Amino acid sequence: MTSNDNNLRKRTRPTFTDQEALTFHSRGRPGKLEVVATKPMTTQRDLSLAYSPGVAVPVLAIAEDPSKAYDLTVKGNLVGVISNGTAILGLGNRGAQASKPVMEGKAVLFKRFADVDAFDLEVGTEDPEEFINAVRFLGPTFGGINLEDIKAPECFIIEARLRELMEIPVFHDDQHGTAIIAAAGILNALELTGRDISRTKLVCNGAGAAGIASLEILKALGFRDENVILCDTKGVVFKGRTEGMNQWKSAHATDTPARTLEEAIAGADVFFGLSVKGAVTREMVKAMAANPIIFAMANPDPEITPEDAYAVRDDVIMATGRSDYPNQINNVLGFPYIFRGALDVRAKSINMEMKIAAAKALAKLAQEDVPDEVAAAYQGARPRFGRDYIIPAPFDPRLISTVPPAVAQAAMDTGVAQRPIVDMGAYKAQLSARRDPVAGALQRTVERVRRYPKRVVFAEGEEEQVIRAAVSFVGQGLGTAILVGREERIRETAAGLGMALDNREGIEIHNARLSQRNAAYASYLYDRLQRKGYLFRDCQRMINQDRNHFAAAMVALGDADAMVTGVTRNFSVALDDVRHVIDPKPGHRVIGVSLVLARGRTVLVADTAITEMPDAKDLAEIAVEAAGVARRLGYEPRVALLAFSSFGHPPGERSARVQEAVRILDGRRVDFEYDGEMAADVALDKELMAQYPFCRLSDAANVLVMPAFHSASISTKMMQTLGGSTVIGPLLVGLDRAVQIVPLGAKDTDIVNMAALAAFNVGG
Ligand SMILES: NC(=O)C1=CN([C@@H]2O[C@H](COP(=O)(O)OP(=O)(O)OC[C@H]3O[C@@H](n4cnc5c(N)ncnc54)[C@H](OP(=O)(O)O)[C@@H]3O)[C@@H](O)[C@H]2O)C=CC1
Ligand SMILES: CC(=O)C(=O)O
Numbered sequence: 001m002t003s004n005d006n007n008l009r010k011r012t013r014p015t016f017t018d019q020e021a022l023t024f025h026s027r028g029r030p031g032k033l034e035v036v037a038t039k040p041m042t043t044q045r046d047l048s049l050a051y052s053p054g055v056a057v058p059v060l061a062i063a064e065d066p067s068k069a070y071d072l073t074v075k076g077n078l079v080g081v082i083s084n085g086t087a088i089l090g091l092g093n094r095g096a097q098a099s100k101p102v103m104e105g106k107a108v109l110f111k112r113f114a115d116v117d118a119f120d121l122e123v124g125t126e127d128p129e130e131f132i133n134a135v136r137f138l139g140p141t142f143g144g145i146n147l148e149d150i151k152a153p154e155c156f157i158i159e160a161r162l163r164e165l166m167e168i169p170v171f172h173d174d175q176h177g178t179a180i181i182a183a184a185g186i187l188n189a190l191e192l193t194g195r196d197i198s199r200t201k202l203v204c205n206g207a208g209a210a211g212i213a214s215l216e217i218l219k220a221l222g223f224r225d226e227n228v229i230l231c232d233t234k235g236v237v238f239k240g241r242t243e244g245m246n247q248w249k250s251a252h253a254t255d256t257p258a259r260t261l262e263e264a265i266a267g268a269d270v271f272f273g274l275s276v277k278g279a280v281t282r283e284m285v286k287a288m289a290a291n292p293i294i295f296a297m298a299n300p301d302p303e304i305t306p307e308d309a310y311a312v313r314d315d316v317i318m319a320t321g322r323s324d325y326p327n328q329i330n331n332v333l334g335f336p337y338i339f340r341g342a343l344d345v346r347a348k349s350i351n352m353e354m355k356i357a358a359a360k361a362l363a364k365l366a367q368e369d370v371p372d373e374v375a376a377a378y379q380g381a382r383p384r385f386g387r388d389y390i391i392p393a394p395f396d397p398r399l400i401s402t403v404p405p406a407v408a409q410a411a412m413d414t415g416v417a418q419r420p421i422v423d424m425g426a427y428k429a430q431l432s433a434r435r436d437p438v439a440g441a442l443q444r445t446v447e448r449v450r451r452y453p454k455r456v457v458f459a460e461g462e463e464e465q466v467i468r469a470a471v472s473f474v475g476q477g478l479g480t481a482i483l484v485g486r487e488e489r490i491r492e493t494a495a496g497l498g499m500a501l502d503n504r505e506g507i508e509i510h511n512a513r514l515s516q517r518n519a520a521y522a523s524y525l526y527d528r529l530q531r532k533g534y535l536f537r538d539c540q541r542m543i544n545q546d547r548n549h550f551a552a553a554m555v556a557l558g559d560a561d562a563m564v565t566g567v568t569r570n571f572s573v574a575l576d577d578v579r580h581v582i583d584p585k586p587g588h589r590v591i592g593v594s595l596v597l598a599r600g601r602t603v604l605v606a607d608t609a610i611t612e613m614p615d616a617k618d619l620a621e622i623a624v625e626a627a628g629v630a631r632r633l634g635y636e637p638r639v640a641l642l643a644f645s646s647f648g649h650p651p652g653e654r655s656a657r658v659q660e661a662v663r664i665l666d667g668r669r670v671d672f673e674y675d676g677e678m679a680a681d682v683a684l685d686k687e688l689m690a691q692y693p694f695c696r697l698s699d700a701a702n703v704l705v706m707p708a709f710h711s712a713s714i715s716t717k718m719m720q721t722l723g724g725s726t727v728i729g730p731l732l733v734g735l736d737r738a739v740q741i742v743p744l745g746a747k748d749t750d751i752v753n754m755a756a757l758a759a760f761n762v763g764g
């Protein structure tokens with residue numbers, strides 16, 4: 001095993017308690033979804049257009065030509081996620097109401113990964129006919145129907161009937177989504193072990209929705225009937241069996257003397273588990289052929305854990321449905337992208353060719369080199385096609401531009417596309433732009449920190465939201481949280497919040513006044529400040545009484561890796577405290593960078609914190625620092641130096657300063673794209689930018705250098721308050737140690753994000 005393999009296998013489990021899972025779902029607005037209007041609804045005129053009488057016009061247009069619904073309503077991008085809760089994950093029949101968190105979850109994954117709008121419908125019946133009747137009339141609402149967590153064999157009847165009755169794609173994800181992803185993994189595992197698909201022996205445990213559909217696609221790919229044995233709760237599904245049978249199982253019944261899973265698995269090349277936790281034993285693994293392939297896909301716990309399988313064999317290729325082991329076979333890799341492709345060509349259905357195209361696209365993607373930007377999505381370890389990387393990970397940003405085009409092309413080739421794509425290249429570019437950056441930006445940071453946990457000091461340790469943030473930081477596996485404050489007070493506050501800190505691993509409390517390190521910290525500070533008018537006792541007082549000084553000294557002297565503060569003090573005051581203790585990094589300047597996460601894109605804005613009225617040289621330096629942050633966050637920087645004018649028009653003294661900054665950058669021969677001066681709309685809108693064909697940016701800017709602090713601060717705050725954007729920061733950049741200052745009164749989630757960014761050392 002290479003060290004890369006080792007690292008991948010040793011991934012830590014995300015740790016969360018049941019209470020955290022409940023709080024995640026209940027906090028703020030209960031649940032995970034809300035409806036957002038895409039048109040203004042502010043004036044009388046808006047109302048007249050959106051509703052009566054204006055709405056009558058599209059009504060008549062659609063009545064005359066129903067296909068107009070795709071142009072005039074949300075239908076073409078809307079998927080219904082529909083369940084009756086009879087097979088929720090591997091938890092069995094828990095009822096329609098209990099399935100709602102899963103269905104809401106799927107809806108948000110549709111949005112997050114493929115910008116497909118989706119909402120959930122839970123239908124309170126176990127009767128297939130009633131279910132079919134409840135769904136069959138919903139065609140006018142949706143562009144597609146994703147059925148979920150409906151048990152077999154009813155799911156087969158329901159899906160087949162709805163496919164006949166409805167003119168939009170109907171896709172039972174537990175069947176086909178799972179089958180597609182598993183097939184992709186299998187294609188790669190076969191290649192790695194040098195197997196011929198037509199001679200490979202496979203045992204599938206689980207003859208339900210996922211099991212049966214997987215066998216269908218595997219056989220379409222080349223597995224032979226006689227080489228495949230299916231098992232269920234009654235053991236092997238053999239020819240002639242009568243107990244617990246149905247027509248879908250019969251279709252895969254084999255002529256074999258084996259009657260139990262144990263007998264069937266002996267000598268098998270591949271095990272496919274789509275059943276329940278613990279169905280496979282170590283003995284069974286031992287009995288498999290050389291280089292066995294084990295896909296234990298039951299959720300939330302696999303048929304056998306990788307630890308157990310590796311304990312008895314070291315030649316196994318192992319996959320599970322979980323995100324905390326390598327090779328996650330989970331349908332989240334499929335459904336968002338399969339529907340994206342199907343919707344974009346207005347496919348009438350999702351057929352076998354489209355499913356195989358998706359599986360092959362996924363398999364091929366795992367074989368490709370992982371570029372730098374993407375490596376960040378893999379927790380810092382750059383995966384290479386091999387035993388522990390046979391399938392891309394859910395956060396791989398290439399999925400959106402890879403899978404939907406393959407699905408769309410297959411739909412076009414098989415005649416089910418009602419609106420074929422004319423320019424595939426342009427379509428792929430559009431798809432990339434749909435990628436939601438919000439989670440992406442932070443996800444990479446958090447995953448990286450999880451891999452290299454850090455000691456982060458939370459300076460305002462007595463504050464409620466800081467305690468909550470510290471507990472969450474530790475709970476997410478990001479490292480050790482050091483709370484600065486009076487121990488008893490912190491414990492009491494934590495107890496009042498229902499969080500016992502006693503015995504909680506990963507949390508330390510340091511009282512500045514009682515710390516054994518404060519003499520060292522005070523003398524360190526005195527060395528720095530003695531010629532700036534401070535006496536030793538001033539320094540002692542600062543360390544003993546001021547938590548920012550104490551926390552910063554911990555970081556400066558290596559007792560902690562990073563620090564976060566700001567909840568109770570203004571940014572500039574907190575920064576002054578920190579600057580007494582920590583200098584700028586040699587050759588760098590300290591600036592503030594805000595991350596603006598707007599619909600479909602992330603833009604970095606600088607300097608949002610420090611230099612009030614930068615001159616040309618300052619602006620050039622700000623550009624260099626901001627470009628560095630963009631790179632650290634995984635974006636290739638395209639820097640626009642902004643002004644009220646674009647390339648000299650209209651002229652003005654302020655714009656001349658920005659032009660001068662561009663010339664300074666020219667002289668410094670920096671290694672990133674930049675240009676200016678230009679107005680914000682030119683920087684952000686590629687079409688407007690095209691009016692200036694000489695502009696050196698290859699695409700819309702993703703780093704905006706503002707001409708002064710006021711414009712930086714005003715624009716980001718307006719974006720946040722009025723524009724519906726998420727703004728993270730300002731992130732403090734250019735200090736010699738990792739320090740982040742949150743906005744006054746920040747909430748626990750903001751504090752955790754900033755602590756993660758500090759631990760990641762985004763500023764250095
Ligand atoms: N990783 C992923 O992306 C996905 C994983 N899954 C997982 O696959 C499993 C099945 O889901 P689904 O097909 O929707 O559910 P179904 O209810 O449709 O099917 C369950 C099947 O498992 C069989 N089974 C149950 N217990 C055992 C056992 N001890 N030994 C052998 N077979 C058993 C049942 O047998 P019988 O017919 O005799 O009742 C049935 O055939 C779940 O754990 C689910 O979480 C599902 C979808 C996606
Ligand atoms: C992942 C999924 O859909 C399931 O386990 O049911």
Ligand SMILES: [Mg+2]
Nearest residue numbers: 089148149174
């Ligand atoms: Mg499911």
